[in-house]
Amino acid sequence: MKNEYCPDRRTVILCVAASDSHVVANHIIAYLLRSHGFNVVNLGACTTVSDICDALLRWPEAEAVLVGSLNGHARQDLADLPEAKDRGAITCPVIVGGNLSVAVDSDISKDAALYALGVDYILRDPSMIPAVLDRLRVQRDDDLAGSPASPRIEEPSNGC
Amino acid sequence: MDADELPLIADSVAFVKGLKKPTVADVLRSAQAQGLVAIQPRCGVGGHEQMRALLLALEEGARPDILSLTIDSYTRLNQFDMALSALCNAPEELNGYPLVTHGWRRGRDLNQAISVPLEVRHGSPLPRRLFETAVASGITSFEGGGISYNLPYCKDVPLVDSLNAYAEIDARCGELAQAGVVVDRELFGSLTGVLVPPSVSLAISVLEAVMAAHAGVACISIAYPQSGNMVQDVAALRAIRSLAVRYLPPSVDVYPVLHEFMGVFPKSRARAEQLIFAGALTARLGGAAKVVTKTIQEGYGIPDASANIHGMRLARVANAPFIHSIRLDESALDEEQYWIEREVDEIVGPLLEAIDLPLAISSAFEDGSLDVPFSASRHARSSVMPCRDRAGAVRYLDAGGLPFSEDVRRRNRSLLEDRWLTADDHERMQLLMADINYFLEPPGEQEFDFVPAVVESATQGSDPEETYVA
Incomplete structure (x- = not known):
């Protein structure tokens, strides 16, 4: 899409949630990931779950989908996520980050609602993304190597 | 509301002549000749009567030289049915004036109600109907360009489409100039409004201006966004003149315009006023023909009429005679201007050799040799990452x-603080956000001695003198 695609690099899909047009943080994250050597397929602002599924058809090698949400509507914008996961359109981990709710004190319940939709990881510090991607990849490689049941991805311990 | 036919071009020309007031081009020429800066606000509300009341309040309260019709976002996206529905049900919820929906007769009504000329400010990548309605309304300035009103405003409009739409508009401006009415075309160099490097802003304006001049446009305003560093900003405004001489035919009138700071605005009244006045001062020192003003409510939303009037009055202080004697460091200005022009030349040079310029521009955005930071559109890479220097x-x-040449790259690197080289991811994020929020005071310092009014269009026409007695 926007960036130079290199077949030998790791690929991630990056976007901003469907009702959200905040692109500044999105571009900074794309910049950081590219400087780490990732192919960043940046779908940009106002991306629906269906747009994400389309991108995964084109870039099936993507190891994660990163969704930014700054306007407090993450849960509504990802309402179609369970259906997409059920039918196998999204099989890689989905990471959501940003200001996830308008009211600060309801963060915890909002997090639970997002996990219930099938979000695998919630991040509030974007600089953690490369480390989380590394961890998820190790986990996936372990799974492929025949570890027993896929472990539930643990909550980040330090609140990030 | 008004779906009837547009008037013939001769009728619109006669209407403009009959208004007995200057065109925007006349105002810019006169300001430039006097070494002064014309003052213009942004303003737009949904209802027609409310819009007229707002224009009259702003004219009465601050005597601007040009007034604006800021257009709502439905109209910008050609969603005229949505604009009509909003107008019928809740006009106060529109974020601008739906000119196409109101129709050209109401546009003429607004134009006749005030003594200064009007400009249409919008953000539409495909504005044919808006332009025709504006011309029929006797409006003598139309903002935007095929690049600058596409990439910051929409996600997936191909550049060739918006460039073609603006080529048609520019050609119409050529016909109108032949018929005796000059329609000024203001190019939106402010782009995404976030840390736009001067050479990106000016390179894109140069490309749009070359196409406009080729199509017959007689008056071009090149708008540049205040970065906040006065030497850089004055140098950029001065560079507009040199670039016009280098790239545009002498028959075209070109005017530098400053847009007061477009990024994250400070919340406290004192800091907002400092930034507004610094912008106006920059415009005057840089020889801008016009400044488009901001307000102390910028950090909170769409300003009311009182704040808008206050912002214009504050900007007008920079037109005071004593400002004339203020001097910046000329050698610093010269050096900065040299590098800005050189960067612009390196960006536009290869493109201007192309036979099909719109196609070359579109391909250049695809391969990244043309780029804007923080684009909303998937048709620009936004691989460019700006920051602030020491x-x-x-x-x-x-x-x-x-x-860019190695010389340009080396100079850029040499001006950056070493911290950029040593910072880890977390620190780089913090540094970039700090540069974006450069003028936003720390949370503890955001108390302000001005309680911003709740943004309602009903308050926009209120008497400004209640709040701001001179």
């Missing part, structure tokens, strides 16, 4: 695929 000037942290 003095607060906007530089390239990463120039992406822009075709």
